[in-house]
Amino acid sequence: MENLYLTIVLAPLVGSIIAGFLGSRIGRVGAHSVTILGVGLSTGLSLYVLKGFVDGTLSAFDGPVYTWMISGGISFEIGFLVDKLTALMMAVVTFVSLMVHIYTIGYMADDEHNWPQESLAGRNAYQRFFSYISLFTFSMLMLVMSNNFLQLFFGWEAVGLVSYLLIGFWTVRESAIFANLKAFLVNRVGDFGFILGIGAIAMYFNSMDYQEVFAAAPALAHTQVQIWGDSSWSLMTVICVLLFIGAMGKSAQVPLHIWLPDSMEGPTPISALIHAATMVTAGIFMVARMSPLYELSETALSFVMVIGATTAFFMGLVGLVQNDIKRVVAYSTLSQLGYMVAALGASAYAAGIFHLMTHAFFKALLFLAAGSVIIAMHHDQDIRNMGGLRKYMPITWITFLLGSLALIGFPGFSGFFSKDAIIEAVHLSQVGGAGYASVLLTLGVFVTALYSFRLYFIVFHGKERMDDHTRHHLHETPAVVWVPLVLLAIPSVFIGWMTMESVLFGDWFKGVIHVAPEHDVLGQIGAHFHGQTNFVLHGMMAPPFWLAMGGLALAWYIYMMKPVIADYAMVRFSRTYRILEGKYGFDQFNMAVFAGGSRALGKLFWVTGDQGLIDGILINGSAQGVGRIAQRLRGIQTGYLYHYAIAMILGLVALLTIFVTF
Numbered sequence: 001m002e003n004l005y006l007t008i009v010l011a012p013l014v015g016s017i018i019a020g021f022l023g024s025r026i027g028r029v030g031a032h033s034v035t036i037l038g039v040g041l042s043t044g045l046s047l048y049v050l051k052g053f054v055d056g057t058l059s060a061f062d063g064p065v066y067t068w069m070i071s072g073g074i075s076f077e078i079g080f081l082v083d084k085l086t087a088l089m090m091a092v093v094t095f096v097s098l099m100v101h102i103y104t105i106g107y108m109a110d111d112e113h114n115w116p117q118e119s120l121a122g123r124n125a126y127q128r129f130f131s132y133i134s135l136f137t138f139s140m141l142m143l144v145m146s147n148n149f150l151q152l153f154f155g156w157e158a159v160g161l162v163s164y165l166l167i168g169f170w171t172v173r174e175s176a177i178f179a180n181l182k183a184f185l186v187n188r189v190g191d192f193g194f195i196l197g198i199g200a201i202a203m204y205f206n207s208m209d210y211q212e213v214f215a216a217a218p219a220l221a222h223t224q225v226q227i228w229g230d231s232s233w234s235l236m237t238v239i240c241v242l243l244f245i246g247a248m249g250k251s252a253q254v255p256l257h258i259w260l261p262d263s264m265e266g267p268t269p270i271s272a273l274i275h276a277a278t279m280v281t282a283g284i285f286m287v288a289r290m291s292p293l294y295e296l297s298e299t300a301l302s303f304v305m306v307i308g309a310t311t312a313f314f315m316g317l318v319g320l321v322q323n324d325i326k327r328v329v330a331y332s333t334l335s336q337l338g339y340m341v342a343a344l345g346a347s348a349y350a351a352g353i354f355h356l357m358t359h360a361f362f363k364a365l366l367f368l369a370a371g372s373v374i375i376a377m378h379h380d381q382d383i384r385n386m387g388g389l390r391k392y393m394p395i396t397w398i399t400f401l402l403g404s405l406a407l408i409g410f411p412g413f414s415g416f417f418s419k420d421a422i423i424e425a426v427h428l429s430q431v432g433g434a435g436y437a438s439v440l441l442t443l444g445v446f447v448t449a450l451y452s453f454r455l456y457f458i459v460f461h462g463k464e465r466m467d468d469h470t471r472h473h474l475h476e477t478p479a480v481v482w483v484p485l486v487l488l489a490i491p492s493v494f495i496g497w498m499t500m501e502s503v504l505f506g507d508w509f510k511g512v513i514h515v516a517p518e519h520d521v522l523g524q525i526g527a528h529f530h531g532q533t534n535f536v537l538h539g540m541m542a543p544p545f546w547l548a549m550g551g552l553a554l555a556w557y558i559y560m561m562k563p564v565i566a567d568y569a570m571v572r573f574s575r576t577y578r579i580l581e582g583k584y585g586f587d588q589f590n591m592a593v594f595a596g597g598s599r600a601l602g603k604l605f606w607v608t609g610d611q612g613l614i615d616g617i618l619i620n621g622s623a624q625g626v627g628r629i630a631q632r633l634r635g636i637q638t639g640y641l642y643h644y645a646i647a648m649i650l651g652l653v654a655l656l657t658i659f660v661t662f
Helices: 002-021 023-055 084-107 125-144 149-167 174-205 210-220 235-250 259-265 268-276 279-289 298-319 325-345 349-376 394-408 414-428 434-460 468-472 479-505 521-526 532-539 543-561 564-572 574-581 583-636 641-661
Strands: 061-071 074-082 224-226 232-234
Touching (some): 002 074, 002 125, 074 084, 084 279, 084 479, 125 149, 125 268, 125 279, 149 259, 149 268, 174 235, 235 279, 259 325, 268 279, 268 325, 268 349, 279 325, 279 349, 298 434, 325 349, 325 434, 349 394, 349 479, 394 414, 394 434, 414 434, 479 521, 479 532, 564 574, 574 583
Antiparallel strands (some): 224 232
16 A cells, blocks of 8 residues: 555656656646646545545555654654545545646636746746646645654645745736745744644654654643743643644634735635645644644643634634635635634534535635636736626536535535534533634624625626626636536535535544543534434524524625615724724734834844944954054154164064063
8 A cells, every 4th residue: 555655645746847847848738737647646546545444445554654864763754644534635635636737727828928028937837837736736645644743844844835936926926926925934933833842742752653642642641841930831732832833824823824815916726725625724634633632731722722713703804805806715714714723622623624624625616716707807806896797607606606605504515514513512612712712603604604795796796897898708717617616516515415424423533533531522412413404404593504694695685785885884884994904903013013123123233233343343443453553553664774773672672581581
């Protein structure tokens, strides 16, 4: 099986290398063919592995592939841990990536128009983009298949690096360069905590291997450490919080969420890839994988839950005032990631992973459908210039509607099962902050329905607001664009029915995810589970369902029946609107305090250190000192012989005195 797993990982890498280094020789067709072939092979084998775990023909694999070095008794290896959690992630990552690869053929077909004619970066940009997204897939597979913290960190940083290249792919746009630099720097903040957590594990566990660390963790559950002064901290809390700080960066949780909306500056395919199944879900996967550690610290679980619930509700509110079609979907991603993180804090790891899976399909669908609209609108992303697109783009319209229904948790759709399970699990949790989280997650259902169907009604219904030229050329996008939408719409509708019982309440994660008995909220829900139909019927009597329907109805009334209400609300609640439009001031604070502070500190070092110390004293000062000394010594050069004779005699006397004295 080792060769099979190596093929799954390396196939996208080989495609990436060929497209990247030989792109000018193989051309566009060659580049997208070789990368799609690599990712397609990886997808097929990943589905084969998943099927093997479903029917019981495969068992978990845990073993090294390559030993990099051994230092201080710690082995640093490349290895694979393929169990049911890994198999699920592999299938989701590769399938969504394959859909994005196929979609990219149509979306990037006219990419040369995005580059100035004289731009060297624009040459073979199409091939380079395919190389990047294939490399992204390889990096994510290395992350989810790792069996040790060294490889986890490699994959963690690799997806961050490739996201930097993809967000700023259009290097001729200043906004894209700003966005990728912002993403890179914010993730470095989170990754600093992440690597400190890994360092603490290496220090106290003397191992990088997951299973060795998990086995030794209970013995260190009550270990206290001194970080500064005499204050004592729980080792497990410190490790778990540090690791989660890394997840806050990758999975865009408050306050490290600010990079994600700006990542929309990249091409739409990478927006779908980052936001749906790869980079942002890395933090969710990591915490679920580390469940044996997190179950030993209720403080860490409480911290995780509160951060997740805060992100879910407050970032959803910001989505209500966005007018860029991709940014609305981006803030939706932030909100849904908050739901997943809150589930992890409630020890409902299976619910978090289940929502990760369902969200991957319908969020990729929504992003790619938004890209289809952008193509038809000649790359105009402002929803205020859209309207009535349903009759021009029927396939995009129906798939976007299905994705929106899945997102708001409409009964029977995949998002209904996963989101309701999370809300119920948090409601039952006894961890600190659960009450706060339960209220915000429940209210967040209303907000999700409101911003989702605000976007849907404005774009696909109502008055046509585009110019005559755009209206005249409106039509459904090519099959290479809409076929992936259809293929993603199918699991967006049905995957919840098919997998809910085994993933949430069955033994799919038995022996993979560890939950302490006192934290087993999903077990309490499962005790009353009597099939998907009863789950749906029960959910339709609960507050989240009625809140979702209320949000949908309000969106319909405002944006279909009385659009003037939206304008009135904007004026009536102008202060709230400005706060939401300003994204709570996070960007302004960071620019003023961190960016401004860094520039001020740099200027201080420049003025005092470079100009004052180095230039003023060491370089110019030494030269000026030599000049002053020379100016003084110049006076003794009189040209009179007796002056020099007297100087020689005095010097000889001084030397004799020194010689006799010492």
